[in-house]
Amino acid sequence: xxxxxxxxxxxxxxxxxxxxxxxxxxxxxxxxxxxxxxxxxxxxxxxxxxxxxxxxxxxxxxxxxxxxxxxxxxxxxxxxxxxxxxxxxxxxxxxxxxxxxxxxxxxxxxxxxxxxxxxxxxxxxxxxxxxxxxxxxxxxxxxxxxxxxxxxxxxxxxxxxxxxxxxxxxxxxxxxxxxxxxxxxxxxxxxxxxxxxxxxxxxxxxxxxxxxxxxxxxxxxxxxxxxxxxxxxxxxxxxxxxxxxxxxxxxxxxxxxxxxxxxxxxxxxxxxxxxxxxxxxxxxxx
Amino acid sequence: xxxxxxxxxxxxxxxxxxxxxxxxxxxxxxxxxxxxxxxxxxxxxxxxxxxxxxxxxxxxxxxxxxxxxxxxxxxxxxxxxxxxxxxxxxxxxxxxxxxxxxxxxxxxxxxxxxxxxxxxxxxxxxxxxxxxxxxxxxxxxxxxxxxxxxxxxxxxxxxxxxxxxxxxxxxxxxxxxxxxxxxxxxxxxxxxxxxxxxxxxxxxxxxxxxxxxxxxxxxxxxxxxxxxxxxxxxxxxxxxxxxxxxxxxxxxxxxxxxxxxxxxxxxxxxxxxxxxxxxxxxxxxxxxxxxxxxxxxxxxxxxxxxxxxxxxxxxxxxxxxxxxxxxxxxxxxxxxxxxx
Amino acid sequence: xxxxxxxxxxxxxxxxxxxxxxxxxxxxxxxxxxxxxxxxxxxxxxxxxxxxxxxxxxxxxxxxxxxxxxxxxxxxxxxxxxxxxxxxxxxxxxxxxxxxxxxxxxxxxxxxxxxxxxxxxxxxxxxxxxxxxxxxxxxxxxxxxxxxxxxxxxxxxxxxxxxxxxxxxxxxxxxxxxxxxxxxxxxxxxxxxxxxxxxxxxxxxxxxxxxxxxxxxxxxxxxxxxxxxxxxxxxxxxxxxxxxxxxxxxxxxxxxx
Numbered sequence: 039x040x041x042x043x044x045x046x047x048x049x050x051x052x053x054x055x056x057x058x059x060x061x062x063x064x065x066x067x068x069x070x071x072x073x074x075x076x077x078x079x080x081x082x083x084x085x086x087x088x089x090x091x092x093x094x095x096x097x098x099x100x101x102x103x104x105x106x107x108x109x110x111x112x113x114x115x116x117x118x119x120x121x122x123x124x125x126x127x128x129x130x131x132x133x134x135x136x137x138x139x140x141x142x143x144x145x146x147x148x149x150x151x152x153x154x155x156x157x158x159x160x161x162x163x164x165x166x167x168x169x170x171x172x173x174x175x176x177x178x179x180x181x182x183x184x185x186x187x188x189x190x191x192x193x194x195x196x197x198x199x200x201x202x203x204x205x206x207x208x209x210x211x212x213x214x215x216x217x218x219x220x221x222x223x224x225x226x227x228x229x230x231x232x233x234x235x236x237x238x239x240x241x242x243x244x245x246x247x248x249x250x251x252x253x254x255x256x257x258x259x260x261x262x263x264x265x266x267x268x269x270x271x272x273x274x275x276x277x278x279x280x281x282x283x284x285x286x287x288x289x290x291x292x293x294x295x296x297x298x299x300x301x302x303x304x305x306x307x308x309x310x311x312x313x314x315x316x317x318x319x320x321x322x323x324x
Numbered sequence: 325x326x327x328x329x330x331x332x333x334x335x336x337x338x339x340x341x342x343x344x345x346x347x348x349x350x351x352x353x354x355x356x357x358x359x360x361x362x363x364x365x366x367x368x369x370x371x372x373x374x375x376x377x378x379x380x381x382x383x384x385x386x387x388x389x390x391x392x393x394x395x396x397x398x399x400x401x402x403x404x405x406x407x408x409x410x411x412x413x414x415x416x417x418x419x420x421x422x423x424x425x426x427x428x429x430x431x432x433x434x435x436x437x438x439x440x441x442x443x444x445x446x447x448x449x450x451x452x453x454x455x456x457x458x459x460x461x462x463x464x465x466x467x468x469x470x471x472x473x474x475x476x477x478x479x480x481x482x483x484x485x486x487x488x489x490x491x492x493x494x495x496x497x498x499x500x501x502x503x504x505x506x507x508x509x510x511x512x513x514x515x516x517x518x519x520x521x522x523x524x525x526x527x528x529x530x531x532x533x534x535x536x537x538x539x540x541x542x543x544x545x546x547x548x549x550x551x552x553x554x555x556x557x558x559x560x561x562x563x564x565x566x567x568x569x570x571x572x573x574x575x576x577x578x579x580x581x582x583x584x585x586x587x588x589x590x591x592x593x594x595x596x597x598x599x600x601x602x603x604x605x606x607x608x609x610x611x612x613x614x615x616x617x618x619x620x621x622x623x624x625x626x627x628x629x630x631x632x633x634x635x636x637x638x639x640x641x642x643x644x645x646x647x648x649x650x651x652x653x654x655x656x657x658x659x660x661x662x663x664x
Numbered sequence: 665x666x667x668x669x670x671x672x673x674x675x676x677x678x679x680x681x682x683x684x685x686x687x688x689x690x691x692x693x694x695x696x697x698x699x700x701x702x703x704x705x706x707x708x709x710x711x712x713x714x715x716x717x718x719x720x721x722x723x724x725x726x727x728x729x730x731x732x733x734x735x736x737x738x739x740x741x742x743x744x745x746x747x748x749x750x751x752x753x754x755x756x757x758x759x760x761x762x763x764x765x766x767x768x769x770x771x772x773x774x775x776x777x778x779x780x781x782x783x784x785x786x787x788x789x790x791x792x793x794x795x796x797x798x799x800x801x802x803x804x805x806x807x808x809x810x811x812x813x814x815x816x817x818x819x820x821x822x823x824x825x826x827x828x829x830x831x832x833x834x835x836x837x838x839x840x841x842x843x844x845x846x847x848x849x850x851x852x853x854x855x856x857x858x859x860x861x862x863x864x865x866x867x868x869x870x871x872x873x874x875x876x877x878x879x880x881x882x883x884x885x886x887x888x889x890x891x892x893x894x895x896x897x898x899x900x901x902x903x904x905x906x907x908x909x910x911x912x913x914x915x916x917x918x919x920x921x
Contacts (some may be wrong), residue, residue, distance in 0.1 A: 333919035365844035365846060365847075366844055376870070406732050419846065481704070504665045504686045508741065510704055510871055511703065511871065511872070511873065511915045511916055512703065512915045513910065514912060514915065514917075515914075515915035515917070518861050527767060537844060537845060538917070538920050539845075540843070540874070540916075540917040540918060540919040543917075543919065567816060567919070576774065577846055578845065578846060579919070580849075581845045581846045581848065581849035581850075582874075583848075583849075583872065583874035583875045583877070584874055584877070584878065584918065585873055585874045585877045585901060586877075586901075587877075587898070587901075589918065590878065591920070593849055593853065595849060595850055595853060596846050596850075597800075599814045599816045599817060599844075599847055600814070600815070600816075600844045600846065600847060617722075621897065643706065
């Protein structure tokens with residue numbers, strides 16, 4: 039980045055503290071995910087290594103977060119976990135967005151029979167409690183992270199469809215869309231250039247709120263043995279496994295739990311800030 | 325002369341579910357330069373007529389012919405061609421421009437969609453030619469070409485409305501429908517827009533349909549006028565004549581209700597009981613009879629047909645001839661101040 | 665009883681240090697209609713809010729003096745202002761639908777407001793009835809929900825409420841801008857009657873100079889938060905002294921040619 043580019047970014051971040059905080063933390067998490075295998079003190083512990091003799095040690099200089107029930111360094115596992123839960127959340131939300139936005143925009147703009155068909159299918163999926171639906175799909179698929187991602191995505195996309203459809207229907211009725219129709223602008227272009235950009239703002243906020251939710255859903259399924267399997271350092275799995283030791287060996291649950299909390303918070307802040315920035319009516323600090 | 329007619333609307337009917345918003349409206353728009361006003365209050369159906377002409381709402385009956393060709397059955401490329409010839413400027417200037425697009429992009433989009441921007445601009449690339457065209461459109465609407473890089477919220481209401489006019493002109497239409505173009509604007513912005521329309525009329529030989537509830541802006545802009553009430557034509561004819569010697573009690577009341585700055589121009593108010601009715605609650609007989617100060621028995625039972633009451637003038641009132649010769653509601657002076 | 669007097673002196677309304685309205689002197693006496701004319705952004709609506717003591721809730725800072733029959737309103741506690749608002753100073757706004765909570769019947773809203781100002785249930789019902797009749801509405805409209813009434817009817821109910829409260833001052837912020845012209849004519853006639861038969865003091869805000877010219881006895885023209893000219897209506901229109909007033913008058917479309 040050039041000198042002026044950096045200073046503009048600096049001013050931007052100072053004027054938008056929400057984005058700054060959320061963005062910095064999220065960036066940190068991504069960074070950790072990338073470099074984790076290289077910087078963790080006990081790389082093997084993030085994998086299959088076990089050290090039963092060192093089990094359940096409290097936090098110390100050699101083991102910053104303590105050790106878990108089979109002696110693995112919790113610090114290494116938590117950091118390595120940045121490559122697991124958030125990535126699952128990323129893919130789940132990506133799939134949900136793509137499917138949800140496409141269907142939602144089509145249903146909202148065209149209305150009529152298109153809307154009916156899409157929304158009735160969506161309603162069928164929405165009728166099931168999300169966890170139960172994900173559970174049902176997870177049981178028929180082999181128990182691994184990919185299946186976990188697919189199972190949760192299947193139960194997650196309908197919410198996005200409904201969210202986008204409402205917004206798209208509202209945008210479709212707005213005077214500027216009607217003006218485009220009157221001007222003879224083709225539907226495809228109206229959808230892509232007018233309806234779509236004006237319909238995605240609620241999705242951005244929803245995605246940021248859902249990061250935490252997906253991670254928790256994934257942990258519930260992992261706890262039931264349907265998703266990440268030991269030794270994968272999934273945060274949710276670590277929380278589930280550490281439950282029994284909660285009152286005495288508090289670090290087993292606390293540190294992975296904090297990781298989930300901070301991740302969810304970071305994306306939440308980022309989402310809030312992004313929503314404000316994306317509103318062109320807002321006076322941006324230049 | 326039939327040759328002179330650009331847009332011929334006959335017996336147009338538009339319904340929204342059970343509500344008949346437009347119930348048999350006919351009007352003729354001559355080739356430009358020409359201005360005709362469509363006047364009415366809420367529930368009159370005037371906005372719906374404009375939308376039907378633009379094919380934005382489906383017509384339930386009647387015909388619309390442009391240059392002799394049927395309009396209501398058009399589809400595909402022929403509909404697109406029609407949309408180059410007939411354009412509309414909406415009332416809501418604040419919301420008729422996409423808030424997320426810059427002004428230049430909004431204008432360029434229209435040019436590209438109709439293939440007016442040259443092959444280089446396909447796919448949205450901003451060519452020099454496109455930029456020049458956008459600048460020309462903005463200048464014609466008395467706007468600084470530099471506004472092309474701004475967003476709608478950075479412009480004033482009057483400027484936004486002028487952008488909307490520039491956008492409508494981008495396709496060089498022969499007929500422009502202006503739907504309450506100044507209702508949401510301050511009076512100085514309104515004056516500028518009206519002056520712009522007058523200028524465009526001369527420079528582009530434009531024909532326009534001015535939809536408004538404000539009688540005061542019509543003289544000087546429109547030579548013909550059609551008054552609507554509850555989806556039907558109350559009366560129509562040359563503007564000057566209609567305003568000076570109305571043939572329908574509603575026109576009388578409407579005209580007397582217009583507030584005037586000059587004390588000398590003021591008229592005695594004819595106050596109509598009740599409120600403007602909502603479309604869909606049409607009473608039997610003449611739609612205006614529940615509020616009409618000159619109502620007689622026949623009005624309650626029989627719908628008055630639209631009949632000629634003079635050269636180029638029509639009115640739908642059982643007592644049109646009497647009104648024309650000076651009949652006034654009881655209480656109103658025999659000659660309203662300001663009448664010749 | 666001497667007519668009511670509303671006196672505004674050196675009223676200044678500002679948002680975060682930016683002045684939005686500044687009125688050095690404005691008087692509204694019982695039995696007259698004073699107009700506040702200006703385009704959007706002129707500060708006329710903020711002036712009304714400031715007189716009502718509601719500018720603070722919008723985040724504005726208000727200095728200066730607004731005296732009702734000698735009693736200073738600026739700086740008065742919320743509790744005392746509430747007693748005056750509605751009871752002595754009533755207000756109607758451009759969008760009457762906004763003033764009525766859509767989930768309650770109109771009658772319920774009216775009677776509750778009346779009872780809040782100390783009337784018994786029976787008195788409230790009687791006054792509501794009489795007030796509606798005096799604005800030429802049938803009292804059976806009280807049984808309807810706001811959505812079932814037209815804009816003109818709702819505006820007249822709002823005026824009826826002011827009458828029922830026996831308010832002495834009526835602040836009207838663009839009350840007819842959203843109404844059809846024939847309905848507007850009726851509401852304006854109603855306001856004239858309030859002035860003549862009840863001796864109300866009316867402050868009428870509008871961007872429509874023609875309406876102000878017809879209705880008001882005196883006018884103050886505002887532009888960008890400043891009062892640029894004021895005086896008796898005939899004088900301001902026939903012999904405007906400020907360029908902006910001339911500009912406004914020139915821009916008003918005239919039908920009477």
